[in-house]
Amino acid sequence: MADVARLAGVSSQTVSRVSNGYAGVNEETRQQVLEAMRELGYRPNSAARALKRGEFRTIGVITFGLSTTGNVRTLEAIATSAAHEGYAVTLLPVAVPTQDEVRGAFSRLGELAVDAVIVILEVHLLDAVTLSLPPHIKVVVADSDAGDRYTVVDTDQAGGSRDAVRYLLGLGHETVWHLAGPEESFAAQRRADAWRAELTGAGRATPPLVRGDWSAESGYRAGLELAGQPDCTAVFAANDQMALGLLRALHERGRYVPDDVSVIGFDDIPEAGSFLPPLTTVHQDFAEVGRRCVEGVLRQMGQDTPEHGTTLVPTRLVVRDSAGAPRSR
Amino acid sequence: MADVARLAGVSSQTVSRVSNGYAGVNEETRQQVLEAMRELGYRPNSAARALKRGEFRTIGVITFGLSTTGNVRTLEAIATSAAHEGYAVTLLPVAVPTQDEVRGAFSRLGELAVDAVIVILEVHLLDAVTLSLPPHIKVVVADSDAGDRYTVVDTDQAGGSRDAVRYLLGLGHETVWHLAGPEESFAAQRRADAWRAELTGAGRATPPLVRGDWSAESGYRAGLELAGQPDCTAVFAANDQMALGLLRALHERGRYVPDDVSVIGFDDIPEAGSFLPPLTTVHQDFAEVGRRCVEGVLRQMGQDTPEHGTTLVPTRLVVRDSAGAPRSR
């Protein structure tokens, strides 16, 4: 900066003013400074800036792996929104979703150049971890039920599940089975709860819940099991990957979809329309979740007090070919 | 820091020494300092550190979208490796893969707190962009052919493609069709080149190349076309998503896989084993690519001169059920 100032024949403060687009600079001076910057290839040093301003213009994102579509899409939207607002995004991968790992990530975060954190961790691990965060760092959590302590942005899991079950019942199915996600997952829990509630509300029997782990492979195993249940005519899978495995198992066992068994997924991953048959599924607007996370974080940075409360992003049932009326008995 | 020093009854320099694990500090003093740190909740300020040290311990990752599995898995491995080495990862999403956008990302990068960059951009857009990078920033490129100018880490696209084609020919197919990725993609280009070379080398006819855009939907459209070619008995798809769409199209048109048509994909995404039928595909070791990217970046940071040259990560053909011998004529 000093070099630029010297070359342009001004003080370093004037360079700073130009560099920050400050108003009260003579147009002629400004051009000289810009020219000098160009000539010297000047780049403001972000460390010094951050030090001086006391903020990094960076948002940290804590996430467990990038294996699930939802996390990735949300992350992508976060990165885009953040970039749009002039914020950078720093990634904090948590290797294994254990209490210790999460705590570790949070404490690494403490020394990290970050003004705020968005946590995309659907598992029940946030509880004991709160304390280790420096107090000035703002937090938004996606996919959690910690709405009483944090700002939470979530998909309307319950609404989406309700729509799926209602749609299947509307097609004439006696009841709907559920292929759930892993126990540790908040999202899985809420989808299962809503499924159960909707069935109960409609006065239908609740079949035993089948557990998967989000993977297509687990869906396949569950599918082999379900294929053996002759009274199973409709399945609501908690995500599209498991639905994919389910489709394969049913196909292998000669149970045709949708003629013998109807299947509905959750997420609407880009490939869902290319499954065999194309999957009817609940569309999640991950991009919107990401945007609102960034929004929430920035809003909190404008004020001193942290917020809490939950924002729900609505879902939409995308009807394709994997669900139909049950074969008439 | 000054507060900690006061509380511990030492100078701030001693606090710094403790904080950085410096050797020559009396054990007793050290404990007092640590105690004071704990009591005051002291966190070293990373901006000040970066300013003083002249390095940020941060790696920037430029990537176009997070839509392709490969990019995401690579990114994940990068983040993990980097964290392991005490480096943070900052994400620089490029919204649209145009020259301007890429240039923009690179110039934003100039002001970003980053010591090195890993570019995961498979498209032909790097060429004109070189200049805008501050000279001290180290670069590693994944999935590119810029090996003469940068350190490049790539999957052995050619080897994988060759194996796929060779395997299909070995099963007795007369020739192999190719469902290629988009023209702008380096990876797509290399896979297509290797496919053509292998066919030519084996003295087989080269069917017209069919173009997709990596998406399952484009694979479906291509599949409808290929289903109309009676002499098409084997297809090598440039990625698994397109293979998925292809499978659906073939199925809809009554061309059975693998009896009528054999299909091989590329990537080995986690779901590939759950396709109908389970997909034979070329496994890419994205994790290894990510690791080597970080390794390359760190290595260059240890020295002054940038490197160039290409490292290839080997692939592996994963045989499942989508490819078989052609129906005897």
Add this chain to the structure above:
DNA sequence: CCATCAGATGTTTACGTAAACATAACAGGC
């Protein structure tokens, strides 16, 4: 018993920036 040296700790300074304050030049009103 003093010179020498090693280990432990303190003091000064600089990293690059921008806020706060200071100064200078000039226009306009009375």
Add this chain to the structure above:
DNA sequence: GCCTGTTATGTTTACGTAAACATCTGATGG
């Protein structure tokens, strides 16, 4: 012609840290 206000610019300072250098203590060896 002097005061006031405005605009443009310069000077000083502090952000939190760690390198470089300075100092102090006590031990060792001749």
